[in-house]
Amino acid sequence: MATYAFVLLAVLAVASALAMVLNKNTVNSALFLVLNLMSVAGLYLLLHAQFLAIIQILVYAGAIMVLFLFVIMLLNVDEEESLFDKFRAIYLVAFLLGVVVFGQIVYSLGGVTDLLPEISADMAYVGTVEAVGEVLYTTYLMPFEMTAILLTAAVVGALMIAQYKVKTSDQEE
Amino acid sequence: MAEAEVNSYVVLGAALFMLLNSAAICVYAERRIASFIQNRIGPNRVGPLGLFQPLADVVKLLLKEDVTPVQGFRTIHTIAPMIPVVTALLTVAVIPFGDGIYVTDINAGVLYLLAAASLGVYGVTLAGWASNSKYSLLGGLRAAAQMVSYELPLGMALASVVIFVGSLSVVDVAVAQENWWFVFLNPLGAVIFIIAAFAESNRTPFDLVEAEQELVGGFHTEYSSMKFGMFFLAEYMHVVINSMLITTFFFGSYHLPFAGYWLPEMSTTAKAILDITVFTGKTAFFIFLFIWVRWTIPRFKFNQVMSLGWSRLLPLSILNFIVIAAILFAINA
Numbered sequence: 138m139a140t141y142a143f144v145l146l147a148v149l150a151v152a153s154a155l156a157m158v159l160n161k162n163t164v165n166s167a168l169f170l171v172l173n174l175m176s177v178a179g180l181y182l183l184l185h186a187q188f189l190a191i192i193q194i195l196v197y198a199g200a201i202m203v204l205f206l207f208v209i210m211l212l213n214v215d216e217e218e219s220l221f222d223k224f225r226a227i228y229l230v231a232f233l234l235g236v237v238v239f240g241q242i243v244y245s246l247g248g249v250t251d252l253l254p255e256i257s258a259d260m261a262y263v264g265t266v267e268a269v270g271e272v273l274y275t276t277y278l279m280p281f282e283m284t285a286i287l288l289t290a291a292v293v294g295a296l297m298i299a300q301y302k303v304k305t306s307d308q309e310e
Numbered sequence: 311m312a313e314a315e316v317n318s319y320v321v322l323g324a325a326l327f328m329l330l331n332s333a334a335i336c337v338y339a340e341r342r343i344a345s346f347i348q349n350r351i352g353p354n355r356v357g358p359l360g361l362f363q364p365l366a367d368v369v370k371l372l373l374k375e376d377v378t379p380v381q382g383f384r385t386i387h388t389i390a391p392m393i394p395v396v397t398a399l400l401t402v403a404v405i406p407f408g409d410g411i412y413v414t415d416i417n418a419g420v421l422y423l424l425a426a427a428s429l430g431v432y433g434v435t436l437a438g439w440a441s442n443s444k445y446s447l448l449g450g451l452r453a454a455a456q457m458v459s460y461e462l463p464l465g466m467a468l469a470s471v472v473i474f475v476g477s478l479s480v481v482d483v484a485v486a487q488e489n490w491w492f493v494f495l496n497p498l499g500a501v502i503f504i505i506a507a508f509a510e511s512n513r514t515p516f517d518l519v520e521a522e523q524e525l526v527g528g529f530h531t532e533y534s535s536m537k538f539g540m541f542f543l544a545e546y547m548h549v550v551i552n553s554m555l556i557t558t559f560f561f562g563s564y565h566l567p568f569a570g571y572w573l574p575e576m577s578t579t580a581k582a583i584l585d586i587t588v589f590t591g592k593t594a595f596f597i598f599l600f601i602w603v604r605w606t607i608p609r610f611k612f613n614q615v616m617s618l619g620w621s622r623l624l625p626l627s628i629l630n631f632i633v634i635a636a637i638l639f640a641i642n643a
Contacts, residue, residue, distance in 0.1 A: 194425040195428055198425075198428075200461075203432070203458060206439075207455075210451070265417045266417055
């Protein structure tokens with residue numbers, strides 16, 4: 138059962154990722170990315186990492202991608218010109234390299250027999266909120282705080298850029 | 311107390327059935343209460359007291375012509391109305407309706423609720439964009455801005471509940487309120503949560519998503535027939551869901567006030583019936599509150615909504631969280 142779910146989700150993730158890159162319409166691309174994020178969240182769930190799966194949807198699909206869509210819709214990006222309208226030698230090289238990498242991936246995947254690991258109670262515990270929180274606030278406290286400062290700096294910076302020399306006229310209220 | 315052994319599939323089926331039907335009941339209740347408040351009679355012709363009015367409405371919606379804008383994006387236009395319905399249905403999975411009566415107990419249930427709520431934004435935004443009409447687009451963008459903004463105070467209010475419980479499981483939140491409802495311990499959080507819940511479900515005074523005077527019909531201007539029906543259904547399901555959430559997080563879930571102190575031991579069946587009755591009663595009260603507010607209070611201007619969300623509710627909710635955390639730390643230390 139879990140294996141079938143894994144295959145379904147994995148195919149969905151790869152297919153939506155490909156569709157995202159290949160789609161010419163920017164809004165469709167963004168929506169395929171949302172689908173991709175959700176199928177990856179499903180993969181996390183299969184590994185009993187509930188917290189990670191939910192955060193993946195909450196932060197990426199629920200918040201960041203909404204802002205992406207917002208920007209795309211407001212800018213009203215027209216159909217992009219196709220990247221492949223003219224043939225260049227570099228595309229051929231890129232294509233051949235891609236084939237090589239793809240072949241390597243398929244070759245290395247050929248030896249895999251059991252797709253999903255047996256999930257013991259210990260492993261399931263790692264995915265809970267308690268376990269993540271404990272590790273985050275003890276072992277990795279320093280990187281955690283650094284990230285917090287970085288994010289705060291980014292927010293302040295964004296505000297500074299947005300509010301730079303804005304005339305506060307009598308438009309308010 | 312022995313946990314009621316209820317098959318979660320039975321609970322899931324019953325909950326989904328009740329949720330879908332509650333939307334129809336809500337529409338009827340809304341129209342009757344609105345007409346009572348405005349000193350009118352309201353729908354009273356179809357069936358006794360007009361009770362079959364929702365059926366007539368649904369038949370009307372189904373028989374109408376389904377129009378898709380020629381210049382719009384047909385696929386997204388079709389998918390968009392389904393998204394808010396799905397996110398509303400998702401929510402039921404973690405809400406406990408009684409002692410041991412829940413579909414599933416997720417370790418991060420509160421976050422799951424927030425995640426489901428945050429996905430609802432896609433429905434209105436995409437509907438507004440895919441219609442390819444200026445009114446729809448403005449309505450959709452307003453909806454997205456409003457829902458994203460009010461998610462923050464909503465989340466902070468929930469966080470101030472979670473630190474009382476010490477767990478992100480919704481079932482634990484319900485159990486922890488057996489003696490004291492969180493509205494008594496955390497009144498400010500309750501007020502913030504209720505305001506944010508109103509804004510999240512796009513109801514008056516926050517319904518500028520579909521402000522008729524400015525935007526015709528808002529994001530669903532270009533929708534007709536059952537696609538519009540889906541948005542209509544979703545709106546009322548979100549009212550029901552948000553009433554359930556207010557009940558669950560602040561008004562004791564399925565517990566009577568201070569039940570732990572005076573409620574005698576009961577048999578499992580009697581307890582289950584009592585729990586579900588109490589939960590349904592409280593939810594019905596908050597649905598009534600949603601309707602009552604809609605027909606009493608005028609709507610805000612958009613800049614007022616934004617400044618209320620960002621410069622009043624958000625700092626207040628963060629302050630509330632910090633103060634509660636400090637007090638709890640002092641007590642436990």
